Amino acid sequence: MSKIRVEGLKYRYPDMDSLVLDDLSFEVEKGAFIGIVGENTAGKSTLCYALTGLVPHFFKGAYGGNVLIDNIDVKQSEISDVTSKAGLVFDQPFSQMTGSKTTVYEEIAFGLENSGVEREEMRIRIDNSLRLMDIEHLQNKNPYDLSGGQMQRVAIASVLAMKPDVIVLDEPTSQLDPQGSDEVFQVIAKLAESGITIIMAEHKLEKLAEYASKILLLHKGKQIAYGSPKEVFSRDDILEYGIAPPVYVRIAKALKLKNKAGFYPITLDGLKQQWNVGDE
Amino acid sequence: MMAEINVRELHFSYYPDQEILKGINLHFKEKSAAIIGQNGAGKTTLVKLFKGLLKPVKGDVLINATNTKEITAAKLANQIGLVFQNPNDQIFKSNVIDEVKYGPLMIGFTEKEASIQADLALEAVGLRGLEQVNPYDLSLYERKMISIASILAMDTPIVIFDEPTMGQDSQGKERIKAIINRLRQEGKLVLSIIHDMDFAADVFERAIVMKDGQILLDGEPREIFAEVELLKEAYLEQPNVTRIGRELGAERVFLNEKELIDWLKIQHATLQ
Ligand SMILES: Nc1ncnc2c1ncn2[C@@H]1O[C@H](COP(=O)(O)OP(=O)(O)OP(=O)(O)O)[C@@H](O)[C@H]1O
Ligand SMILES: Nc1ncnc2c1ncn2[C@@H]1O[C@H](COP(=O)(O)OP(=O)(O)OP(=O)(O)O)[C@@H](O)[C@H]1O
Ligand SMILES: [Mg+2]
């Protein structure tokens, strides 16, 4: 049984004249790690909203087609039922802060309190997500006194603590330092291995190439491709969609290093191997 | 006259018991510089001190000859522009054109001058046509570009960016690179905080690594990005192009794709 089914999804923001999501159809298996890629304004964030019910419950406008999460129809359900299944990490951590809590610990506790999680269980979950995001030392700080990257970590931790079956992340590492960014990708990949379904909009294609199981390529709201990172990033027409493929692909292309199956290497190891073999 | 920033024995803390900047000495003139380092290292705090939004607890920041302690941030605004890390901290008008004109008007441009400046700035960031839109109906990338345009429009001799490439696709990054190069050609002093190591290596003439409120490394990108171990200590990584070169056996430190590909092509030819 597939976890998420998107069927003919169309969406337009109120007062806008063109579709932001234009006839998307795809399925996501439980425990998959899906990367959403596309140039700026392709519709990635809007799709993240549609997968978590903000579209059409918060953002109105014109909506067509279906989004089903475990056969729950997002459009027909209460938004709270959707968010307890599918959590969203916003592209701006700021938008995610409650604005009413004075410590990071309480900030992360907020969602758990609202959904009636028991005290002991709550403590365990908060400690665990603080540790996963490497922010234990910040738990008593005011959320508004944090650096950009620290706040982004808190935003991710708040969603992890809710333990939703599906986690949708919109450029979650945009403000993280290079090592911190890699650590977050590793944490997310582990969650996927444990059966949580991950959907992530991201411009760091090298990281998606390394960690994602499938890539959804959007362009002007349309679904251009949905396949393995190798397939999607090796497409010869990828530049036409405003996407520079991962650096390993760019280098391999310049040197005409394709493998027998017709794919370019998408990781450093792949590039090294292909470099040693030469053009086949 | 070339703009200058002088930082002497700078200490800063938000709360008395927690020192954030622990004695920083720096001098900036002419060369564009990337400021890199771990989350929470104190990068944003440092540039807010340059801008005069925060005042030193100890030590001094001099913008040209002016000590930031002796002048308000508003009076410094015609000297130094800062693009905030979070565009929402900067944007507060309800349409794009008013937002971009606000800065120049504040520092004494006439209505007509401000309009011309705003047009040029929106052109540079590729957002002509959005003049009448409410910034809050735009995507994060578009808001970031608007906050960049607002600062460009003020035409200050010093321009500082805090994470300009955040949320940008590859074209957006190219555009920002072009903006920085143009500012540099106009003789402005350009500094940028940046987490994208490939961008830092490719675009800037100097790299400064901050760690825990101090300067760990300061020098030419080719020297700095060779320091694998020290970079690791500061929670950073080598740029992808540098790492690929190293892994494929190069002794040289590559700073951009062209350098790397040129070298690989020569290797390729000699191998065959
Ligand atoms: N609240 C809104 N109201 C109206 N239009 C919007 C709104 N949010 C986004 N848009 C528009 O919808 C289009 C798609 O935006 P979206 O944020 O989904 O793109 P994206 O792929 O996430 O881009 P980015 O890479 O910049 O984050 C853009 O043209 C944007 O201006
Ligand atoms: N307003 C504030 N009040 C108290 N502490 C603060 C405040 N702003 C920042 N800090 C703290 O000061 C330290 C330095 O923060 P700063 O924002 O300068 O870091 P940064 O290097 O820019 O990090 P990032 O890469 O995450 O943006 C952090 O530990 C942060 O928690
Ligand atoms: Mg987006």
Ligand SMILES: [Mg+2]
């Ligand atoms: Mg910062």
